[in-house]
C-alpha cells in the first residue's frame with residue numbers, strides 16, 4: 122500500500138494561534154490615533170502658553186498707571202502757566218506684567234493759560250503718526266518734524282498738514298490748592314476722529 126505524498130510547505134501554525142486580522146488592525150489604528158493626538162497636543166500647549174504669557178498683554182495694560190484720580194494726573198501749579206506753551210511729563214507708577222516702575226514718565230503734555238485764565242492741554246504726540254510735536258516760538262505754532270504737520274496755539278491743524286486732525290486736547294481741572302490736573306490719554310494716530318488707543 123502506497124503512502125500519501127508529504128507536503129514540502131513546512132509546518133503550519135494552527136489556526137487558533139493566529140489572531141483575527143480585524144482585531145490587529147484595530148489595535149494598530151488606535152495606537153496611531155493616540156500617538157498622533159499626543160504629538161498634536163505639544164505645539165497646541167506651547168501656543169496656548171505663549172498666548173497666555175503676561176508679556177502679550179496690551180500696551181494699554183502695561184501702561185496702567187496707579188496713583189491717579191479718575192485718570193487725572195497732577196502736572197503743574199496754576200501760577201507756573203502762561204500763554205506760552207510748556208511741556209510737562211505725566212509722572213505715575215507704571216506697571217508691566219511683572220514689575221512696577223514708581224514715578225515714571227508715562228507721557229507728556231503741553232499746557233497753556235490764556236489771558237482769560239482758560240487752560241489748554243494737548244497730548245504731545247502728533248496725531249499723524251505718533252512723533253513728538255514741539256512748540257516753535259518764532260512761528261507761534263506747534264510743529265512735528267517727522268512729516269511737517271503744524272498746529273496753531275489752540276491746537277488747530279494747518280491746512281497743508283498731513284495730520285488728519287487737530288492736536289489731541291485733554292481734560293483739565295484745577296483743585297483748591299491751585300494744582301493743575303490733566304486727564305491723560307493716548308489716542309490712535311492716523312485717524313480723522315479721536316479714538317482712545
Ligand code: FES
Nearest residue numbers: 247249250265268
Ligand atoms: S508724525 Fe507728525 S507729521 Fe507725521
